[in-house]
Amino acid sequence: MNKTVEVRWHGRGGQGAKSASAILAEVLFEEGKYVQAFPEYGAERQGAPIRAYNRVSDAPIRRRCGVQNPNIVVVVDPTMVESADPTEGSAEDALYIVNSGENAKKLRSRLGVTSKARVLVVDATKITLEELGQNRPNAPILGALSNVFTEVPVEAFVNHFTNKMKKLPTKALEANRKAILRGRAEAVFA
Amino acid sequence: MSNKIKVMTSGNLAFAEAMRQIDPDVVAAYPITPSTEIPMKFADFVANGRVTSEYIAVESEHSAISACVGASAAGARVMTASSANGVALMHEIFPIAASFRTPIVFGLVNRSLGAPVNIHCDHSDSMPERDSGWIQIYCEDAQEVYDSVLLAVRLAEDPRVLTPVFVCQDGFITSHCYEAVELLSDEAVKNFVGERTPQYPLLDTDDPVSYGSFTMSEYYFEIKRNQMEGMNNVLSVYAELAAELERETGRNYRPVENYRADDADYLIVVMSSAAGVVKDVVDELREEGVKAGALRVRFFRPFPRRELASLAKGKRGVAVLDRSASIGGTAPLSSEVKSALYALDKRVPVQEYIFGLGGRDLYAKDARAVFEKMIAGEYGEEARFIGLLEKDDEDERA
Amino acid sequence: MSKPQSWQEVPPGTVAFGASALKVQTGLWRSSRPVVDAAKCVSCLKCWIQCPDDSIALGSGGKVEGINLFFCKGCGLCAKVCPAGAISMHPESGFAHEEQRDGEHPGEVGAHVK
Numbered sequence A: 001m002n003k004t005v006e007v008r009w010h011g012r013g014g015q016g017a018k019s020a021s022a023i024l025a026e027v028l029f030e031e032g033k034y035v036q037a038f039p040e041y042g043a044e045r046q047g048a049p050i051r052a053y054n055r056v057s058d059a060p061i062r063r064r065c066g067v068q069n070p071n072i073v074v075v076v077d078p079t080m081v082e083s084a085d086p087t088e089g090s091a092e093d094a095l096y097i098v099n100s101g102e103n104a105k106k107l108r109s110r111l112g113v114t115s116k117a118r119v120l121v122v123d124a125t126k127i128t129l130e131e132l133g134q135n136r137p138n139a140p141i142l143g144a145l146s147n148v149f150t151e152v153p154v155e156a157f158v159n160h161f162t163n164k165m166k167k168l169p170t171k172a173l174e175a176n177r178k179a180i181l182r183g184r185a186e187a188v189f190a
Numbered sequence B: 001m002s003n004k005i006k007v008m009t010s011g012n013l014a015f016a017e018a019m020r021q022i023d024p025d026v027v028a029a030y031p032i033t034p035s036t037e038i039p040m041k042f043a044d045f046v047a048n049g050r051v052t053s054e055y056i057a058v059e060s061e062h063s064a065i066s067a068c069v070g071a072s073a074a075g076a077r078v079m080t081a082s083s084a085n086g087v088a089l090m091h092e093i094f095p096i097a098a099s100f101r102t103p104i105v106f107g108l109v110n111r112s113l114g115a116p117v118n119i120h121c122d123h124s125d126s127m128p129e130r131d132s133g134w135i136q137i138y139c140e141d142a143q144e145v146y147d148s149v150l151l152a153v154r155l156a157e158d159p160r161v162l163t164p165v166f167v168c169q170d171g172f173i174t175s176h177c178y179e180a181v182e183l184l185s186d187e188a189v190k191n192f193v194g195e196r197t198p199q200y201p202l203l204d205t206d207d208p209v210s211y212g213s214f215t216m217s218e219y220y221f222e223i224k225r226n227q228m229e230g231m232n233n234v235l236s237v238y239a240e241l242a243a244e245l246e247r248e249t250g251r252n253y254r255p256v257e258n259y260r261a262d263d264a265d266y267l268i269v270v271m272s273s274a275a276g277v278v279k280d281v282v283d284e285l286r287e288e289g290v291k292a293g294a295l296r297v298r299f300f301r302p303f304p305r306r307e308l309a310s311l312a313k314g315k316r317g318v319a320v321l322d323r324s325a326s327i328g329g330t331a332p333l334s335s336e337v338k339s340a341l342y343a344l345d346k347r348v349p350v351q352e353y354i355f356g357l358g359g360r361d362l363y364a365k366d367a368r369a370v371f372e373k374m375i376a377g378e379y380g381e382e383a384r385f386i387g388l389l390e391k392d393d394e395d396e397r398a
Numbered sequence C: 001m002s003k004p005q006s007w008q009e010v011p012p013g014t015v016a017f018g019a020s021a022l023k024v025q026t027g028l029w030r031s032s033r034p035v036v037d038a039a040k041c042v043s044c045l046k047c048w049i050q051c052p053d054d055s056i057a058l059g060s061g062g063k064v065e066g067i068n069l070f071f072c073k074g075c076g077l078c079a080k081v082c083p084a085g086a087i088s089m090h091p092e093s094g095f096a097h098e099e100q101r102d103g104e105h106p107g108e109v110g111a112h113v114k
Helices: A017-030 A104-111 A124-131 A138-145 A154-164 A170-186 B011-022 B037-047 B061-074 B084-089 B094-099 B142-157 B186-193 B217-232 B234-249 B272-287 B305-312 B332-341 B364-375 C046-050 C077-081
Strands: A005-012 A034-040 A049-057 A072-075 A095-099 A118-122 B004-009 B026-029 B054-057 B078-082 B105-110 B135-139 B165-170 B179-184 B209-211 B256-259 B266-270 B292-297 B299-301 B317-322 B350-354 C015-017 C032-036 C056-058 C064-067 C087-091
Touching: A005 A017, A017 A034, A017 A049, A017 A138, A017 A154, A017 B004, A034 B179, A095 A104, A095 A138, A104 A118, A118 A138, A124 A138, A124 A170, A138 A154, A138 A170, A154 A170, B004 B011, B011 B037, B011 B078, B011 B105, B011 B142, B011 B165, B011 B179, B011 B186, B026 B037, B026 B061, B037 B054, B037 B078, B054 B061, B061 B078, B061 B084, B061 B094, B078 B084, B094 B217, B105 B142, B135 B142, B142 B165, B142 B179, B142 B186, B142 B234, B165 B272, B179 B186, B179 B234, B186 B234, B217 B234, B234 B299, B256 B272, B256 B305, B266 B272, B266 B305, B266 B332, B266 B364, B272 B292, B272 B364, B292 B305, B299 B332, B305 B332, B317 B332, B317 B364, B332 B350, B350 B364, C032 C064, C046 C056, C046 C077, C077 C087
Parallel strands: A005 A072, A072 A095, A095 A118, B026 B054, B026 B078, B078 B105, B105 B165, B135 B165, B266 B292, B266 B317, B317 B350
Antiparallel strands: A005 A049, A034 A049, B004 B179, B135 B299, B209 C015, B256 B292, C032 C087, C056 C064
């Protein structure tokens, strides 16, 4: 029985959660996995809470319903740790990837998870403010994810990001590349 | 063999890519969620000179379809897209397109009709058009959307058919879901769709014609019956075209997809993306020793009555899952299924279900519960609602 | 006049053949007829602009020559808009002695179906 990994992203409209979930899917697709990436829309406006999903499997994926029990939960915006209820439906031993600069213990308790859950923290906001001068957390988050999907070389994440964002000027792309690599390096398990 | 490439794309973008490769003569379109990306992406292609199509940016969906009918009657190959109340706004023109025999190919991205305003998927926009005279094809995923657009162009323009086609896909669920799709090369698509040879184009001033003149009762009935013959030829023509495309793609979609139905005792009949989770549940139940099966109806118009009846014959039970209601009557898919099964000598119990209105998901547990009720022999005359919150129910979402 | 056809034989797509508008004698519907007083007419062409049936006959230099009686349905718009009062409407019955031109009767059912 093939295991399908289900990922749920929590972000705000305009933060790049949808793009990041699409990039993750593309990267894994290139590695020969079957993937889905789909966003969930409520109000179509900037700043509105959005969710995006991925399914990843070694077998063709047929179901298209929403992800109710994610194995991996990504929280792109630290304010959503409480407001977005990221633990909803997730397995007890789910992996959380959270954009936060907070103390690990505090974060865990705010998330409300047991010791069974793994929490990977990366201060994506700080990284992108330093590298890009803007709070655009999705690049370091992708870098952090490269620690999880270890079969994929981190270059693949960089290349797909660059490709997707090719409308950006070279300086911005280079800054994002750095942000991805920093995300990978600076992510720590809480 | 020609080059094929596999890309990550969505249902909408796959439709738009097929449009680019087909390079229709005219596209007149108006945006509406969730089909907006189709004309939006196509407008990009036009602006960047990647197609030679004439793009008419109109002020409403009614104008869009009117322009399409005019262009198609003039002899052009025409495509467009819309959803929900945009489709509804086109309603009065649809029968005209069909009786003019204009072979328009239309990307219908299923979204609920207002009110209340809801941007998510159900089939309440395409079902009211089931009497319009248009062909309706329902696709499960982005690959099927892509393949179906190519088939639809040939099917619509075939002189034995000459009928416009709705290529339907579930809004957001399919249209916005990124997944792997295998695309044919531009050349292969061009070879498959060829050029349109219009029958009586209005632009032929040497042999001028009028379309749709005033007609008295002595003539109308025969003209309509003549039109119906095109629809009657669809399934046999489609079989030819599907076999032809299969040589390029290796895929052949039947009018009704048979998923482990042959030796099944219980069947779920369903359309579009929800079939995915139903098939997963069929596999799970089979592992548990239950002879479950599924029928995914792909052609809703013309409805493959005989094929469905022969697949459902002798089953212990059939449950039909409709993603729209016909308020005051039997839900559309149920109605067709019951009608098709009427001809059978031995009655097969059918349970009508309504699900997914306004984009509410169908989960594995829901599909399983449907099978379990059939196994328990629980059938009722009234339609059942899947996942509907009844008074005194505990709300799982709370 | 043509007969109703079987469904197998009707032309497809509600098509009617030929650009037949020029053959249909809509003038047969007339119950009042416009008459132009040439002495008063200044060829301002307001009647020509308003006529729904293209029934104001123009000659060289754009001068109003008269009414095209094959098409004129007698709606009276020309008489209404003429600023010189050059056009008056008269009951058609007063012209019954005239010879009728030959054309397809506009009221004929299916006249244009081949």
